[in-house]
Amino acid sequence: MSDRTSLTLKESRYLALMYRTQVEEGERVTTTTLAKSFKVNPATVTEVLQKLAEKGLIEYVRYYGARLSERGILEAQKLLRKHRILEVLFVKFLRYDAKKACEEASKIDFYCSEELINTICKTYGHPEKCPCNKKIFRDPTCLSVVS
Amino acid sequence: MSDRTSLTLKESRYLALMYRTQVEEGERVTTTTLAKSFKVNPATVTEVLQKLAEKGLIEYVRYYGARLSERGILEAQKLLRKHRILEVLFVKFLRYDAKKACEEASKIDFYCSEELINTICKTYGHPEKCPCNKKIFRDPTCLSVVS
DNA sequence: TAAAAATGTTTGGTTAATCCTAAATTTTTC
DNA sequence: GAAAAATTTAGGATTAACCAAACATTTTTA
Structure with missing residues (x-):
C-alpha cells in the first residue's frame, strides 16, 4: 500500500x-x-x-x-515551482516559446526531484518569475549560488 | 482501456x-x-x-x-536514447556526475517527449555517447542543427 | 537415467488509482 | 416552498502491479 x-x-x-x-x-x-x-x-x-x-x-x-490546508498550499507550491522552473529552462536553454515550454513541463514536472529543480534554479540565479510571469516559489533549501 | x-x-x-x-x-x-x-x-x-x-x-x-522483436528493439532504443540524452544534459549543463545524472534521468526519461529529447540532442550537436560512454541511438527525425 | 533441484508458469487472489452511471441528498433559486 | 441545480453516495468496471502456492518443465547430479 x-x-x-x-x-x-x-x-x-x-x-x-x-x-x-x-x-x-x-x-x-x-x-x-x-x-x-x-x-x-x-x-x-x-x-x-x-x-x-x-x-x-x-x-x-x-x-x-x-x-x-497549509500543507496543501505547500504541496501545490512545490509542484508549481517545479513546473515553472522547468519552463524557465525550456525557454532559456531550448528557446521554446512559453506555451510549448508549459506543455513539456507538464509532462515531467511531477516526476522531477526537488534536487534537480533546485540545481536548475541555482543555474538560472533563482528566477522569480516563469516565462508567463507567474511567481516562482522559493524553496528554503535552495539558496546557494553556483560558483 | x-x-x-x-x-x-x-x-x-x-x-x-x-x-x-x-x-x-x-x-x-x-x-x-x-x-x-x-x-x-x-x-x-x-x-x-x-x-x-x-x-x-x-x-x-x-x-x-x-x-x-524488431519493434521491441526500437522501443528499447527509444527509451535508452531519452535516458542518455538526459544524462548528457545533466552532466554538461548541471555539472552532475555520471551516477547522479543517471539517477535523475531515470526518474523522468519515460515521460519526456521525443520532441524535447531531440531539442536537447540538437543543442548538444547530436552526441554519440552518454557520460558513461554508452551509445546514444539516432532518431532519424533528429537531424537539423540549431542555427 | 531417475530423482532432486532449479526454474518457470498458472491459478487465484489483493490493492490502489481512475473512472463511470444512477439514485439519493442538499442547496439554490424563482 | 417547490423545482432546478449541484453534489454526494452506492455500486460497479477496468487496469496495472504485485504476491503465494500449486503445478509443470527443464536441468543437474548422483
Whole structure:
C-alpha cells in the first residue's frame, strides 16, 4: 500500500489547480469547476477531494467545496515551482516559446526531484518569475549560488 | 482501456533491461534474472513478458525465455536514447556526475517527449555517447542543427 | 537415467488509482 | 416552498502491479 500521505499525479494536479483558483484568483473551488477542468464526472471529483481531505491537504465541506490546508498550499507550491522552473529552462536553454515550454513541463514536472529543480534554479540565479510571469516559489533549501 | 500497443512505465523498463542484456551483453534473458533485477516475484515477470509478447515487442517461449522483436528493439532504443540524452544534459549543463545524472534521468526519461529529447540532442550537436560512454541511438527525425 | 533441484508458469487472489452511471441528498433559486 | 441545480453516495468496471502456492518443465547430479 502506498504512503498514506504521498500524492498521486492526479491528486497533485488537483492541488495545483485549486491553488490557482483559490489563492491566485481568490475564487471558491467547486466540484463542478474541477469536473469541467479535468473533464471527468463530478462523482470522480468528490472521490479525489475526499482522498485529499484524508491526507490533510484540503479542508473539505460536503456540498460546499474545498479549501487548501497549509500543507496543501505547500504541496501545490512545490509542484508549481517545479513546473515553472522547468519552463524557465525550456525557454532559456531550448528557446521554446512559453506555451510549448508549459506543455513539456507538464509532462515531467511531477516526476522531477526537488534536487534537480533546485540545481536548475541555482543555474538560472533563482528566477522569480516563469516565462508567463507567474511567481516562482522559493524553496528554503535552495539558496546557494553556483560558483 | 489503454492502447493495445502503448507501453507502461514498467514495461518500458523491462524492454530497456532486456536490451542491455540481450543486445549489449549478448546474454539470454531469463525470468529469474528479470525477477532479481526488479525485485519482484517471478510470477510477476511472466505476466509482464506475456503482455509484452501480446504487444509484439518480444518473442516469448514458455520455459525458455524472451527475445526482443524488431519493434521491441526500437522501443528499447527509444527509451535508452531519452535516458542518455538526459544524462548528457545533466552532466554538461548541471555539472552532475555520471551516477547522479543517471539517477535523475531515470526518474523522468519515460515521460519526456521525443520532441524535447531531440531539442536537447540538437543543442548538444547530436552526441554519440552518454557520460558513461554508452551509445546514444539516432532518431532519424533528429537531424537539423540549431542555427 | 531417475530423482532432486532449479526454474518457470498458472491459478487465484489483493490493492490502489481512475473512472463511470444512477439514485439519493442538499442547496439554490424563482 | 417547490423545482432546478449541484453534489454526494452506492455500486460497479477496468487496469496495472504485485504476491503465494500449486503445478509443470527443464536441468543437474548422483
